[in-house]
Amino acid sequence: MSTPSRPRPEPGRIHKISMDERKTSFTEVSRGFPPEEAVKEAARCLQCKNAPCSKGCPAGIDVREFVRFIREQNFQSSIDKIRESNSLPGVCGRVCPQEEQCQKACVFNAKKIPIQIGYLERFVADWELAHGKRQPARSAAPKEKVAVIGAGPAGLTCAADLVREGFDVHLFEALHVAGGVLMYGIPEFRLPKDIVKKEADYIGSMGVKIETDAVVGRTYTIDELRRDGYKAFFIGVGAGLPILLNIPGENANGVYSANEFLTRVNLMKGYRFPEYDTPVRVGKRVGVLGGGNVALDCARSALRLGAESVTLLYRRTRDEMPARQEEIENTEEEGIHLQFLVTPREILSDDKGNVRGLRLLKNVLGEPDASGRRSPVPQPGTDFELPLDTVIVAVGTAVNPLLLSTMEGLERTKKGYIKVGEDMRTSLPDVFAGGDIVSGSATVILAIQQARTAARAITHYLRNGK
Numbered sequence: 001m002s003t004p005s006r007p008r009p010e011p012g013r014i015h016k017i018s019m020d021e022r023k024t025s026f027t028e029v030s031r032g033f034p035p036e037e038a039v040k041e042a043a044r045c046l047q048c049k050n051a052p053c054s055k056g057c058p059a060g061i062d063v064r065e066f067v068r069f070i071r072e073q074n075f076q077s078s079i080d081k082i083r084e085s086n087s088l089p090g091v092c093g094r095v096c097p098q099e100e101q102c103q104k105a106c107v108f109n110a111k112k113i114p115i116q117i118g119y120l121e122r123f124v125a126d127w128e129l130a131h132g133k134r135q136p137a138r139s140a141a142p143k144e145k146v147a148v149i150g151a152g153p154a155g156l157t158c159a160a161d162l163v164r165e166g167f168d169v170h171l172f173e174a175l176h177v178a179g180g181v182l183m184y185g186i187p188e189f190r191l192p193k194d195i196v197k198k199e200a201d202y203i204g205s206m207g208v209k210i211e212t213d214a215v216v217g218r219t220y221t222i223d224e225l226r227r228d229g230y231k232a233f234f235i236g237v238g239a240g241l242p243i244l245l246n247i248p249g250e251n252a253n254g255v256y257s258a259n260e261f262l263t264r265v266n267l268m269k270g271y272r273f274p275e276y277d278t279p280v281r282v283g284k285r286v287g288v289l290g291g292g293n294v295a296l297d298c299a300r301s302a303l304r305l306g307a308e309s310v311t312l313l314y315r316r317t318r319d320e321m322p323a324r325q326e327e328i329e330n331t332e333e334e335g336i337h338l339q340f341l342v343t344p345r346e347i348l349s350d351d352k353g354n355v356r357g358l359r360l361l362k363n364v365l366g367e368p369d370a371s372g373r374r375s376p377v378p379q380p381g382t383d384f385e386l387p388l389d390t391v392i393v394a395v396g397t398a399v400n401p402l403l404l405s406t407m408e409g410l411e412r413t414k415k416g417y418i419k420v421g422e423d424m425r426t427s428l429p430d431v432f433a434g435g436d437i438v439s440g441s442a443t444v445i446l447a448i449q450q451a452r453t454a455a456r457a458i459t460h461y462l463r464n465g466k
Contacts, residue, residue, distance in 0.1 A: 011113055012041030022334055026188040026271050026304055029330060030094075033116075035073075038123040042070035045115050048107060053117060056105030058449035059092075061085045063102055063117055070120055076133065079124040086448060087160040087203060088153060090129065090195045091182055093122025096445045097324050129195075134202055142168035142207070144231040144462050149216045149403065152180020154236030154435030154447040156200060159208045161455035162234075167462070169207070170230070172214040174237075175267070178204075181238055181436075182444070184267040185259075187297050189304070190327075193266070217403035222431070232430050232458045235418065236451060237403055239436040243396040245289070249347030250393075254283060254355035258294050258394035265301050283389020284308040287358055289344055290394035291321040292441075296331050298392045303334060311337045311386070313344065315363055315376040341365075343378045347391055357387045397441050407431075415440065423457035424450055432458055 015031035016022075022029055033041060045067045053063040062081055069078035082089045098104075098118035106114035128134065143166050148159045151173035163169045177183055178200040183193060204210050214220065222233060242257035244250060261280070269276035286302040288295050291314035299310045312331070314321060317340045321328060332338065346359040362382035365374035399416040411419040411427035417440060418426055418433040425432050434450030436442060460466075 010040070011044060012037035012039075012116065012119075014116070014119055019333065022189070023303060026301075028192050029189050030119075032093075032126065033119050033123045035123075035127075038070055038120060039073055041116055042067045042120060044108070045071065046107065052105040052107065053102045053115070056102040057085075058101060058443075058445045059086045059452065060449075061102075061121075066124070067115065067117070067120055070124060075124050075127045075131075079128045082121060082124065085452075087157050088199050088444070088448065089121050090125035090199055091153065091191065092445055092448070093118050093120075093125050094191050094195070095182075095186060097443055099325060101445065125195075129198060134205070142166060144168065145170065145229050146232045146234070146458060146462075147172060147216075147222075147225050147230040148208075148234045148236065150174075150180060150235065150237035150435070150437075151178035151200065151210060151212075152236055152238050152435060152447070153182060153444045154238075154451040155180065155234065156203050157448045157451035158234045158236060158434065158455045158458075160203045160206060161452055162458060163203075163207045165455070165459050167459075169209065171203075171208050171210045172216050172220070173210065173212045174215045176212050177267070178210050178212065180236075181240070184263040185294065185297075187262070187266055187301050188271070189300065190297065215402070217406045221406050226430075232462055233432065234451070234454055234458065235403070235426075235431065235433040235437060236435045236447070237400070237437050239397045239399050239417070239440060241398045241400040242393070243398055245344060245393055245395065247344060247346055249349055249355075252347050252349040252355045252391075253353050254281075254390045255347060256298075256390070256392045258290070258298050258392060259397065261298055261392050262294070262301065265305070271301070271305060280305060281390075282307045283355070285388045286310045286390040286392065287386060287388040288312050288392045288394055290314065290396075291316065291323060292394065292396075293323045293327055294441075295392075295394035296323050296327050298394050299336050300331060300334060302390070302392065303336060307390070309337070310335075311339055311388075313339050313342050313358070313360070313386075315341065315343050316365065316373060317341060320365075320373045341376065343376060345383070348385065355389055355391055357385050358391060359383060359385050397436070399437065422453075423460075424454035425457055425461075430461070 051064040066078045066081040102117045103114040108114045145168045148171045159171045179196040182196045242259040264270040268278035270278040270280035273279045286307040288299040341363040342360045348357040350356045361378040363376040366377040369375045432454040435447035
């Protein structure tokens with residue numbers, strides 16, 4: 001007589017704030033797992049011997065082990081295990097596309113119910129902030145000086161790994177706070193700024209010297225830092241130059257680049273005007289051009305700033321959208337309209353120079369392009385107008401030339417990004433790079449992976465002279 005199989009535990013339940021609050025405040029939408037639900041979710045894990053989830057993590061986190069510790073309610077050991085590979089768990093647990101990485105590799109993914117690894121990582125990171133003990137490792141006698149340029153996810157990660165190796169690490173950040181794109185580019189309702197600040201403070205407590213308002217390329221140059229005794233450099237300045245459409249009417253009043261819009265909202269607390277003196281005007285009818293996470297962030301921010309209707313305009317279909325599925329679902333839940341297969345041709349304005357609408361063409365999908373997605377093909381004679389008061393352009397970013405233009409001999413790709421080898425070393429032997437300045441707009445976890453690779457290469461370079 002066969003023994004009946006034991007039923008698997010039900011998935012843990014993720015909590016969200018009410019829809020009314022979502023539309024009127026910048027409060028974080030997802031509340032994540034409470035302890036009992038986190039333990040319940042971790043109990044679903046089969047603890048696979050070959051741990052495909054760990055292999056699916058670009059940062060190399062030992063997923064199986066940290067989940068096992070949660071199941072055993074040993075939350076401190078769980079967060080300690082994560083921090084062996086990732087210095088930004090509170091961030092990654094919120095914004096990394098786990099569904100395309102560790103969760104995609106989960107054996108339960110075949111049944112569409114993978115272990116919610118991202119939410120478990122977030123849970124123990126938040127538990128640590130409330131209850132845990134952070135014990136940063138310090139070196140009693142710092143070794144060679146290393147300069148890390150840019151305090152975004154790549155720079156923070158590289159600095160943390162290098163200080164663990166005993167180097168004297170100085171992190172230079174152009175803005176007045178550390179965090180980079182985590183601070184200026186991701187809204188509060190997805191990533192609370194207090195989380196980013198505490199992660200950066202933790203890295204500072206490890207012994208990393210963080211200097212803000214320091215624009216390398218202007219305040220200092222790489223050559224000046226070399227003369228000051230720095231033996232190696234990591235460039236993690238991101239790619240923050242907005243790409244515009246170059247269509248008629250783009251200079252009309254009421255047109256924002258996503259960079260300007262999100263920086264004013266997030267870093268300058270525009271959503272809390274007049275408490276913070278950074279007003280951000282949106283009209284009643286807002287159109288956002290793009291299909292990535294940044295476009296969704298702009299659309300959802302505009303809704304919270306008082307827009308009566310928000311339309312996301314994307315040139316392909318929903319299936320080709322690069323944004324996270326969870327964020328697309330949140331966007332639709334909040335009443336934002338997604339309009340597909342359209343290409344903007346002109347931004348229309350009134351006689352005072354204010355935006356009054358968009359002229360668009362309808363598309364069909366053609367053959368796949370270099371990204372592997374089918375190319376949008378505008379159809380002549382399908383012009384139509386969409387009445388709008390505000391247009392936000394969120395179609396990507398490029399390299400800011402400020403720093404790179406001061407570095408002779410630094411090789412770059414055709415698109416202007418820094419060219420690196422497998423160890424993230426540039427054409428300059430003492431300079432390494434990682435993050436969006438190397439790969440273009442990508443994920444936080446990819447930046448972390450590249451930064452950790454660079455930190456290992458810098459360590460080898462300084463200890464072996466090559």
